[in-house]
Amino acid sequence: MARVCFDDMSDDRVLERVGVLVRRSNESTAELLAYLAEIDDRKLYRREATSSLFAYCVERLHMSESAAAKRIWAARAARRFPLLLEMIARGEIHLAGVNLLAAHLTEANHAELLALARHKTSRDIEKLVAAIAPRPDVPSRVVALQQRAHEQLIDMLAPAALSQEPPLLTEQAPRGAAPRPSVVKPLAPRRYEIRVTVDEETHAKLVQLQDLLAATAGSDPAMIISRAIHSLHQKTLTRKAAITDGPRAGKATDIRSRPVPAAVKRAVWTRDAARCAFVDDKGRRCSATRFLEFHHLDNWARGADHRVERIELRCRAHNQYQAELDYGVELMRARRHGSRRLRENRRAGTAPPRAFPGECESSRDRPSGWSGPPQQWALAEPQKTEADVRAYACLRLACDSHCIAPCEQRAPSSPRCSSSSPPPGATMTPAIARS
Numbered sequence: 001m002a003r004v005c006f007d008d009m010s011d012d013r014v015l016e017r018v019g020v021l022v023r024r025s026n027e028s029t030a031e032l033l034a035y036l037a038e039i040d041d042r043k044l045y046r047r048e049a050t051s052s053l054f055a056y057c058v059e060r061l062h063m064s065e066s067a068a069a070k071r072i073w074a075a076r077a078a079r080r081f082p083l084l085l086e087m088i089a090r091g092e093i094h095l096a097g098v099n100l101l102a103a104h105l106t107e108a109n110h111a112e113l114l115a116l117a118r119h120k121t122s123r124d125i126e127k128l129v130a131a132i133a134p135r136p137d138v139p140s141r142v143v144a145l146q147q148r149a150h151e152q153l154i155d156m157l158a159p160a161a162l163s164q165e166p167p168l169l170t171e172q173a174p175r176g177a178a179p180r181p182s183v184v185k186p187l188a189p190r191r192y193e194i195r196v197t198v199d200e201e202t203h204a205k206l207v208q209l210q211d212l213l214a215a216t217a218g219s220d221p222a223m224i225i226s227r228a229i230h231s232l233h234q235k236t237l238t239r240k241a242a243i244t245d246g247p248r249a250g251k252a253t254d255i256r257s258r259p260v261p262a263a264v265k266r267a268v269w270t271r272d273a274a275r276c277a278f279v280d281d282k283g284r285r286c287s288a289t290r291f292l293e294f295h296h297l298d299n300w301a302r303g304a305d306h307r308v309e310r311i312e313l314r315c316r317a318h319n320q321y322q323a324e325l326d327y328g329v330e331l332m333r334a335r336r337h338g339s340r341r342l343r344e345n346r347r348a349g350t351a352p353p354r355a356f357p358g359e360c361e362s363s364r365d366r367p368s369g370w371s372g373p374p375q376q377w378a379l380a381e382p383q384k385t386e387a388d389v390r391a392y393a394c395l396r397l398a399c400d401s402h403c404i405a406p407c408e409q410r411a412p413s414s415p416r417c418s419s420s421s422p423p424p425g426a427t428m429t430p431a432i433a434r435s
């Protein structure tokens with residue numbers, strides 16, 4: 001493969017190219033499955049001195065065991081239902097989804113099930129399988145892993161497996177692997193199996209809770225874990241989004257304080273349905289529900305306030321992306337570098353009380369206890385790198401252009417700072433440059 005040069009490639013071109021490659025990969029995968037099925041049918045693996053298609057894939061084609069198993073299951077399912085190959089070629093279903101569904105497809109149901117599985121995640125397809133083939137609840141068990149590890153582990157890597165049918169892929173780990181991953185698996189509609197590994201202290205507390213609750217609520221670990229999750233869920237929602245059973249009305253205030261008021265948090269969280277509200281230029285909304293932050297559309301550093309209609313939930317990635325659009329990639333990179341170095345210094349006990357300033361030199365974010373001009377502050381701290389000082393100079397320029405309420409009045413038409421390089425004649429004095 002020729003080395004790809006990205007130097008002069010635009011963002012649009014990179015994304016377009018990936019789309020082309022994925023389409024090509026999907027088509028190649030479908031074709032490969034068709035060929036594997038044919039090899040299986042003709043038993044061509046035998047003339048390659050292997051005893052099974054699985055062994056042929058692993059020993060001759062050098063696939064990993066899991067990659068071979070996934071492809072063989074998919075190839076055999078596609079032999080029975082050619083529609084699968086068409087969907088794989090079009091990128092409408094992935095191999096993991098095919099493996100989950102394969103055992104449940106019949107002549108009568110496969111068209112309907114495959115339509116339901118189109119463009120679904122593995123987690124969604126697990127729920128689909130749980131709906132069509134529900135399993136009974138798993139009895140609660142608390143066991144010490146060392147005493148029963150051999151009971152539930154499938155040894156996929158044993159030599160004997162190479163000459164047998166490939167195992168259907170599950171979350172089960174090979175022998176000796178430890179610790180086992182946690183599992184949350186749908187069993188039936190609205191019923192889930194949860195399997196976790198906990199430490200001795202947590203186990204001791206669970207046992208004590210079983211004793212304490214035996215007379216009232218019961219001692220089933222599933223019930224105790226369920227109540228613990230409900231309790232933690234409520235506390236976390238209150239802390240993160242101010243969602244409570246008895247919310248108080250927000251107080252009207254004209255003070256521009258940094259924390260988002262609880263009533264505003266609640267309203268934004270509810271309106272955005274606890275999901276990132278970033279929408280791209282094609283109208284597609286981000287699906288992230290983790291690492292959510294409250295994002296001011298007007299940008300806090302430029303004087304935004306806490307109006308509900310001007311705040312959205314954003315995942316961390318899109319919050320950072322917006323900051324890069326607003327301030328420039330280089331500037332945000334320099335800020336992250338400064339923040340990371342500050343954390344490292346604090347951990348090492350070598351950092352001053354504040355090693356890096358906020359956006360605005362005249363705001364409350366300026367270094368505490370410093371009363372001199374920023375140029376001298378920039379020289380005062382020996383840990384600073386040139387990148388830090390350049391970023392600081394640039395942040396000050398951003399402040400000069402954009403900060404409104406905390407600073408003196410700025411001209412709205414001031415140019416926007418988008419680079420870590422100081423403009424000609426700016427505050428990058430020779431004294432700062434030397435540091």
Ligand SMILES: [Zn+2]
Pocket residue numbers: 276277278286287288314315316317318
């Ligand atoms: Zn997002």
